[in-house]
Amino acid sequence: MADSPLIVLLGNDDDDDDHRVLFDGVRRCGGRPRRVHPDELVTEVTAEATRFLVDGRDLAPDLMFGWVYEDYLILGMNQLETARLAGIPVVNSAMTLLRGQSKYLNSALLHRAKVPHLPVLWGRDEDTLAAWTAERGYPMVTKPLMSSRGRGMHRLTDEASVRHHARGIGPGPEQYYVQPYVPARHRDTRVLCVNYQAVAAVERVAPEGTWISNAPGNTRHRAELTPELRAIAEQAAESMDALFAGVDLACDEQTGQWCVYEVNTCPTCTATFRELGTDPVPLTELASFLVAAALDFDGARRDWRPATTL
Template sequence: MAEAPLIVLLGNDDDDDDHRVLFAEIRRLGGAARRVHPDELVTEVTAEGTRFLVDGSELAPDLMFGWVYEDYLLLGMNQLETARLSGLPVVNSAMTLLRGQSKYLNSVLLHRAGVRHLPVLWGRDEETLVSWTAERGYPMVTKPLMSSRGRGMYRLTDEASVRDYTGSLGPGPEQYYVQPFVPAGHRDTRVLCVNHHAVAAVTRIAPEGTWISNAPGNTRHRAELTPELCAIAEGAARAMNALFAGVDVAHDERTGELRVYEVNTCPTCTATYRELGTDPVPLMELASFLVAAARDFDGARAGWRPSVAV
């Protein structure tokens, strides 16, 4: 029997439930899995090549999978790019994770790929934002550069609220990121994609009293993967070059069109699927892809297909 390919997940234990499920499925499929915290990884770079070490012993992965964000994003990006440059296959590379964390880059890439998104304005100049919002109409939504679960989102309803918001920006590089509010019944659908294929979808409904669909306390139910939903989600995943992605899609009640809010490149799903009383299908499909990619990266990229869609 061929030796089990080693898949190293670079990340911390914030999403431990997802990692446990993923690793169990990798092992069931004949692979080996290990999580390495970015602080644990030691890298040696010489003229002869690059080596990775953990606890003084050399680490020889067949594939490295990036699951870093927020505080560990920059360090993890450097480590993942070093791995890629050394010749290791990397799933969700440094640039993919940056694109997923940065809403600015999300918007640029989605628009350039022709994926239905939203117009956005980002910067610091108050008068430009006042003019832009007045021209486009209220309400508007603000989002921080990096956030999750709806933290830091606000709705702007008039010029006064725009000026109050810009006045609250801290010193230094903090900037606004503003886009029109989408009337979508206070709900959206997260589509999970593996190797640019949609594998599952969950609709999220905002808690009573709020309009933020991914806020804690939201209601979730399984959603049908329609051809239109698959097409827009898969296009968004390709735009980010994200081999594992959670694509947040809204149904615009004004136009009847689907629009992508953003693409998350470290999406969690175990808790959601546990609540829905079913297996975390996206992680099962991800494990299948990672084992195939660890054995033959180019072949898996070209030929892997999901076994089931929910």
């Protein structure tokens, strides 16, 4: 193991600002960061060994960190799992990233772990959806199975809108994913967790004229990381095996109860914390954890604790 461990982030440059902050933190902690695009990585698998190459040169990471989603999710998952099978420690593994992208798996895992979460229905059958929503009441919210930043979300307010949505589902494997609407004053809270431990919380308020709190143009504020919020978020992150996670929650204004919407496994935060006038603490804490995990993966999982929380 090198004294200055090589930490490879597998991802593209869509979240470049976050990667720069993370890499600065890795260097301060004594590590060597490098981003490798999934298209750049060449893998040789033989009976003797697995090799990774970039530009024809061997790449020997001490740890790989997965930051792939949407178009590069499946390719990146294969590469991360191959690295894990080759004995390289992986943070946010192939299955973790799939769980974070798939609202199917998000819901199944959250309910399995007894995390407060909404009932959901997914599938294609129109009549089943109409009966389910009528029984539970309106409004309902529908989301694409794999999306981010509020894209493709709609409110369903009656049976006609439910049936219209079901009939609009395209061919192939696309399905509906529907859950009750939470009256939360058009706001939610994202809790950032590292090694299943909450380090910061941010409240997000929907832009004027919309109810989607994570849509572009939303307003963000520091949120208090209360013991209740911390406990729910940490349990949610652990249910996904997400060593870096953004847990999205809302507080029902009618019941006062928190529920988790979903767990994001590639959460951006640099722009948010700059807007709030503070350092992006989740990324500096993540850098500390990644270097510790590159040097001793099991020990870091067991013993690492954040130095700062917001």
